[in-house]
Amino acid sequence: xxxxxxxxxxxxxxxxxxxxxxxxxxxxxxxxxxxxxxxxxxxxxxxxxxxxxxxxxxxxxxxxxxxxxxxxxxxxxxxxxxxxxxxxxxxxxxxxxxxxxxxxxxxxxxxxxxxxxxxxxxxxxxxxxxxxxxxxxxxxxxxxxxxxxxxxxxxxxxxxxxxxxxxxxxxxxxxxxxxxxxxxxxxxxxxxxxxxxxxxxxxxxxxxxxxxxxxxxxxxxxxxxxxxxxxxxxxxxxxxxxxxxxxxxxxxxxxxxxxxxxxxxxxxxxxxxxxxxxxxxxxxxxxxxxxxxxxxxxxxxxxxxxxxxxxxxxxxxxxxxxxxxxxxxxxxxxxxxxxxxxxxxxxxxxxxxxxxxxxxxxxxxxxxxxxxxxxxxxxxxxxxxxxxxxxxxxxxxxxxxxxxxxxxxxxxxxxxxxxxxxxxxxxxxxxxxxxxxxxxxxxxxxxxxxxxxxxxxxxxxxxxxxxxxxxxxxxxxxxxxxxxxxxxxxxxxxxxxxxxx
Amino acid sequence: xxxxxxxxxxxxxxxxxxxxxxxxxxxxxxxxxxxxxxxxxxxxxxxxxxxxxxxxxxxxxxxxxxxxxxxxxxxxxxxxxxxxxxxxxxxxxxxxxxxxxxxxxxxxxxxxxxxxxxxxxxxxxxxxxxxxxxxxxxxxxxxxxxxxxxxxxxxxxxxxxxxxxxxxxxxxxxxxxxxxxxxxxxxxxxxxxxxxxxxxxxxxxxxxxxxxxxxxxxxxxxxxxxxxxxxxxxxxxxxxxxxxxxxxxxxxxxxxxxxxxxxxxxxxxxxxxxxxxxxxxxxxxxxxxxxxxxxxxxxxxxxxxxxxxxxxxxxxxxxxxxxxxxxxxxxxxxxxxxxxxxxxxxxxxxxxxxxxxxxxxxxxxxxxxxxxxxxxxxxxxxxxxxxxxxxxxxxxxxxxxxxxxxxxxxxxxxxxxxxxxxxxxxxxxxxxxxxxxxxxxxxxxxxxxxxxxxxxxxxxxxxxxxxxxxxxxxxxxxxxxxxxxxxxxxxxxxx
Numbered sequence: 001x002x003x004x005x006x007x008x009x010x011x012x013x014x015x016x017x018x019x020x021x022x023x024x025x026x027x028x029x030x031x032x033x034x035x036x037x038x039x040x041x042x043x044x045x046x047x048x049x050x051x052x053x054x055x056x057x058x059x060x061x062x063x064x065x066x067x068x069x070x071x072x073x074x075x076x077x078x079x080x081x082x083x084x085x086x087x088x089x090x091x092x093x094x095x096x097x098x099x100x101x102x103x104x105x106x107x108x109x110x111x112x113x114x115x116x117x118x119x120x121x122x123x124x125x126x127x128x129x130x131x132x133x134x135x136x137x138x139x140x141x142x143x144x145x146x147x148x149x150x151x152x153x154x155x156x157x158x159x160x161x162x163x164x165x166x167x168x169x170x171x172x173x174x175x176x177x178x179x180x181x182x183x184x185x186x187x188x189x190x191x192x193x194x195x196x197x198x199x200x201x202x203x204x205x206x207x208x209x210x211x212x213x214x215x216x217x218x219x220x221x222x223x224x225x226x227x228x229x230x231x232x233x234x235x236x237x238x239x240x241x242x243x244x245x246x247x248x249x250x251x252x253x254x255x256x257x258x259x260x261x262x263x264x265x266x267x268x269x270x271x272x273x274x275x276x277x278x279x280x281x282x283x284x285x286x287x288x289x290x291x292x293x294x295x296x297x298x299x300x301x302x303x304x305x306x307x308x309x310x311x312x313x314x315x316x317x318x319x320x321x322x323x324x325x326x327x328x329x330x331x332x333x334x335x336x337x338x339x340x341x342x343x344x345x346x347x348x349x350x351x352x353x354x355x356x357x358x359x360x361x362x363x364x365x366x367x368x369x370x371x372x373x374x375x376x377x378x379x380x381x382x383x384x385x386x387x388x389x390x391x392x393x394x395x396x397x398x399x400x401x402x403x404x405x406x407x408x409x410x411x412x413x414x415x416x417x418x419x420x421x422x423x424x425x426x427x428x429x430x431x432x433x434x435x436x437x438x439x440x441x442x443x444x445x446x447x448x449x450x451x452x453x454x455x456x457x458x459x460x461x462x463x464x465x466x467x468x469x470x471x472x473x474x475x476x477x478x479x480x481x482x483x484x485x486x487x488x489x490x491x492x493x494x495x496x497x498x499x500x501x
Numbered sequence: 502x503x504x505x506x507x508x509x510x511x512x513x514x515x516x517x518x519x520x521x522x523x524x525x526x527x528x529x530x531x532x533x534x535x536x537x538x539x540x541x542x543x544x545x546x547x548x549x550x551x552x553x554x555x556x557x558x559x560x561x562x563x564x565x566x567x568x569x570x571x572x573x574x575x576x577x578x579x580x581x582x583x584x585x586x587x588x589x590x591x592x593x594x595x596x597x598x599x600x601x602x603x604x605x606x607x608x609x610x611x612x613x614x615x616x617x618x619x620x621x622x623x624x625x626x627x628x629x630x631x632x633x634x635x636x637x638x639x640x641x642x643x644x645x646x647x648x649x650x651x652x653x654x655x656x657x658x659x660x661x662x663x664x665x666x667x668x669x670x671x672x673x674x675x676x677x678x679x680x681x682x683x684x685x686x687x688x689x690x691x692x693x694x695x696x697x698x699x700x701x702x703x704x705x706x707x708x709x710x711x712x713x714x715x716x717x718x719x720x721x722x723x724x725x726x727x728x729x730x731x732x733x734x735x736x737x738x739x740x741x742x743x744x745x746x747x748x749x750x751x752x753x754x755x756x757x758x759x760x761x762x763x764x765x766x767x768x769x770x771x772x773x774x775x776x777x778x779x780x781x782x783x784x785x786x787x788x789x790x791x792x793x794x795x796x797x798x799x800x801x802x803x804x805x806x807x808x809x810x811x812x813x814x815x816x817x818x819x820x821x822x823x824x825x826x827x828x829x830x831x832x833x834x835x836x837x838x839x840x841x842x843x844x845x846x847x848x849x850x851x852x853x854x855x856x857x858x859x860x861x862x863x864x865x866x867x868x869x870x871x872x873x874x875x876x877x878x879x880x881x882x883x884x885x886x887x888x889x890x891x892x893x894x895x896x897x898x899x900x901x902x903x904x905x906x907x908x909x910x911x912x913x914x915x916x917x918x919x920x921x922x923x924x925x926x927x928x929x930x931x932x933x934x935x936x937x938x939x940x941x942x943x944x945x946x947x948x949x950x951x952x953x954x955x956x957x958x959x960x961x962x963x964x965x966x967x968x969x970x971x972x973x974x975x976x977x978x979x980x981x982x983x984x985x986x987x988x989x990x991x992x993x994x995x996x
Contacts, residue, residue, distance in 0.1 A: 051604070096833075158836075
C-alpha cells in the first residue's frame with residue numbers, strides 16, 4: 001500500500017486532502033428500473049415515457065430483474081457483500097423533473113454492502129504503487145428527468161426520457177488522498193463496470209457522473225468538514241474540482257474561516273466550484289420504505305447465476321497476462337485497462353498463434369508490442385480509436401504473420417499498416433500490390449553479396465584488416481542492389497559468413 | 502313485472518342468463534334510478550348511462566349467440582371514482598383531478614368489464630378516500646337515503662370513504678358497487694346504509710389504476726346487498742396482477758360455490774378489548790344478537806384478546822398519512838390535473854398555489870400530518886414506532902387465530918350520524934374507524950353485514966374478521982348472520 005505524498009502547501013504548512021466519491025452509474029438495461037420503457041440515449045424528448053414514469057394516478061412500480069442482476073454482478077466484481085434482503089425507500093422532494101414527487105432509492109438497506117477496488121498509481125511500476133479504496137455500498141435508484149430551459153422564452157420544458165432509468169450509486173470510503181488517486185479510482189471503476197457490462201461508462205452521455213466529497217486536514221489530524229460537489233462528469237473535471245476545492249478550503253481555513261458543510265457545483269469553464277446550497281437549506285427527504293414495493297429477496301440460484309456470468313475481471317486478466325503470457329507489467333496494464341482493448345488483443349493473439357502454429361504465449365510479446373506501439377500509434381495519428389479501426393484482429397494477425405515469416409520487413413510492415421488503415425485491404429494483398437515482399441532466398445542474396453564483395457575488394461581488405469565499421473557499408477550496398485527488399489537478417493548472416501572466410 | 506332495481510347481482514345474472522329479462526332492461530331501470538336520485542343524493546360524480554347500455558347490449562348479444570356471459574354478465578355497477586376508467590373522468594373526488602380522463606383502465610374495473618359488468622357511473626367518495634362521512638368530496642356531500650325515524654329530515658352521512666357506493670346501493674341506484682378500504686372505507690359505509698361489503702386480504706385485488714391513498718393499506722372490494730353478491734363480485738375483481746408488486750400470486754377461490762352458513766366446528770372469537778366503555782347500547786345489543794346467531798349456526802363462541810387494539814387508531818393515523826403525504830406529491834400541476842400558475846410565479850409558487858387550490862382541508866391536514874411524522878428528528882418517534890406497533894397488532898391477530906376461526910365485532914361504534922355533526926372535530930370523526938382499522942393494519946379480510954336497525958330506525962352492521970386468505974370463512978360467517986338477521990329494511994323513498 002502506498003501513502004500519498006500529495007499535499008497542499010499552505011501558509012501554515014502542508015495540508016492533506018481527503019476525498020470520497022459517490023458515483024452514479026446508469027445500469028445497462030433495455031428498460032427502466034420500474035417500468036418497461038426503453039432507455040436509449042438521445043431519443044426524441046418524452047418518447048420513452050410510460051404511465052409509471054410520468055407518475056399518472058394509480059400507477060405502480062414493478063422492479064426490473066435485469067437491473068437488480070446488473071447491480072449484484074457489479075457488487076460481486078468489487079468483492080462486495082451482497083445483501084440477500086434489501087429494500088427500496090422513497091426520497092421525497094419536489095422538482096419538475098421528478099414526476100412522483102419522490103425518487104425510489106435505497107437508504108436503509110442497500111443491495112450491495114462493503115467492497116473494495118485496487119487502483120494503480122504508476123502504470124510503469126504497478127507492483128509498488130497499488131492502493132485499495134474501500135467501497136461502502138452500492139444501492140439502486142431511479143434517475144430523474146431533465147429540464148430544458150432553452151425551448152421557450154418564459155417556460156421550461158420537461159423531458160422524462162431519463163425519468164425512472166436505473167442508476168447504481170457507488171459510494172466510496174473517504175480513502176483517496178490526491179486528485180490522481182481519485183482519477184485512478186474513477187478510471188478503474190469505469191473499467192470494471194465496462195468489463196462487467198453493467199454500465200457503458202460513457203461520462204459524456206451522463207451514464208456515469210460523480211459527486212465529489214472533499215475535506216482538508218493537517219496530516220494526522222481528524223477529518224475536516226467536507227463539501228460535496230455535485231454531478232461532475234469527467235475524470236479530468238473530478239481531478240480539477242478536487243484541486244480547486246482543496247485549495248479553496250485551505251485558503252478559507254488559513255484565513256481564519258470555517259468550512260461550511262454544503263453542496264457545491266463545478267463549473268467546467270473555469271475549473272472552479274461554487275456554493276449551491278448550505279446544510280441549513282438542505283432538503284429533508286423524509287425517507288421511508290416504499291409501500292408499493294415488497295422487500296427485495298434474492299435466492300441462492302439467482303446469486304449463483306450472477307456469479308457464473310461474470311467475465312474475467314481486469315486485475316485477474318492483468319496478472320494472467322504477466323504470468324502466463326510473460327508480458328511486461330506496463331503492457332499488461334495497457335491491454336487490460338479497457339475491456340474492448342483486451343477483447344481485441346485476445347482475438348489478435350489467438351489468430352496470430354493459429355497462423356504461426358504456436359502457443360499464444362509464444363507470440364504474445366510480438367502481438368502486444370505491435371498492438372501498443374504500432375497500431376495504437378497509427379490510430380492515434382489518425383485521431384481514431386480501436387473500436388473504429390478498419391484493421392480487425394484477423395487482419396492484424398495476418399500482418400503479424402507476414403512479419404514473423406520474414407515475408408516483409410519491419411519497415412515495410414509500417415507501410416502496409418498505413419495502407420490497411422486507409423483502405424481496409426488485407427495485408428497480403430497490399431504486399432503483393434505494392435511489391436513490398438522482401439527477398440529471403442539465400443541463393444539470391446548470396447549472389448548479390450558476392451557481386452558487392454567482388455566490386456569492393458579494397459574495402460574487403462580493409463575490413464579484414466580490422467576496419468569492422470565497414471560492415472554497415474556492405475549491408476547498405478547489398479540492400480541497395482536488392483532495392484531494399486532483401487531480408488536484413490539473412491543479408492547480415494550471409495555477409496558475416498562470407499567476410500569471415 | 503318485478504322492479505329490476507330490487508334485484509341483486511345473482512338474481513340479475515341468473516335472470517339475464519335464463520332470459521327472464523334482458524341486460525338492457527336492467528341497465529335502463531338502474532339508469533333511470535340514477536338520474537332520478539342524483540339531485541337529492543349526489544351519489545355519482547359522473548353518470549355513464551351509455552356505458553351501461555353498451556355493456557348490456559354486448560351481454561344480450563352474447564346470450565343471443567349462445568356465448569358464456571361471465572360472472573357479472575348483465576350486471577350494471579357503480580364504480581367508485583377512485584378507479585381509473587379509460588376516457589371517463591376520474592377525480593378521486595378532488596378538484597385536483599377535475600376533468601382528468603385517464604388513458605388507462607384500472608385492473609379491477611377491467612376485470613369487472615371482462616366479467617360482463619357495465620358501468621352506471623363514477624361514484625362520489627371522500628376526497629382521495631380520506632374521510633368517514635363523504636363530507637370531504639370536492640363534488641359535494643353524498644346524502645344517505647336513510648333517515649331517522651323521528652320524523653325529522655336531518656341529512657345523514659352514508660359513511661366514508663365509499664359513501665357514494667353505499668348510498669347508491671341502499672337507494673337501489675345499483676345492485677353492486679366497487680369500494681376501497683384503507684381503514685374501514687368499505688365496511689363503515691356498508692354498516693351505515695344496511696348494505697354488505699368485504700375488504701379482502703391485502704393483495705387479493707390489484708391496486709394498479711386505483712388512485713393511491715395509503716399503499717400498504719389500500720384494498721379494493723365489492724359492496725352489494727347480500728353476502729352471495731359480494732362473493733360473486735369479489736371473484737370477478739380478485740386475482741394476481743404482475744403490474745402490482747404487492748399483488749397476491751394465488752388462485753382465486755370459487756367463493757360463491759363455497760358459501761355455507763353451517764358454522765358447526767367453527768370457533769368465533771369475541772375480542773374483549775372491543776367492548777369499550779360507553780359503547781352505544783344498540784351497537785352492543787346487535788353484537789350480542791350476532792353472537793347468538795352464530796351460536797345458532799353451530800359455532801362455538803370464545804372470548805379472545807387483542808391487547809394492542811387501543812393503539813390501532815393512533816398507529817393508523819401515522820402510517821396512512823405518512824404514505825399519503827408521499828403518494829399525493831405527484832399532484833403538482835406539472836403534468837396533468839389542476840395547475841394554478843399565478844402571474845410571475847416560479848416553480849415553487851406554482852406548486853404552492855396548485856396544491857392549495859386543488860386539495861381539500863382534510864387532504865391537506867393528512868398531508869401535513871404525514872409530512873411531519875416522516876421529518877428528520879420525528880421519524881423514529883412516530884413512523885418507526887407505528888410500524889412496530891403495527892407488527893404487534895398483526896401478532897395479536899395471529900395469536901387470536903390460534904383460538905378461533907373468525908372474529909366477530911361491531912363494524913362502527915354508532916349508526917350513521919348527521920352531516921355536519923363531526924366535521925369540526927377530526928378526532929371524533931377518526932374514532933368512527935376504531936373497530937375497522939385493526940384488521941386493515943393486519944391486512945386481514947373483513948366484512949360488514951347488516952344486523953338490524955337501532956332505536957332511531959337506522960342500520961347497524963356487524964363485522965367479521967378472518968385469517969389471511971380466508972375470505973371464504975368470513976363470507977360464510979357473514980352468510981350465517983345474514984340468514985338469521987333477516988335484514989329486509991330499506992330506506993323509505995323520499996328523493
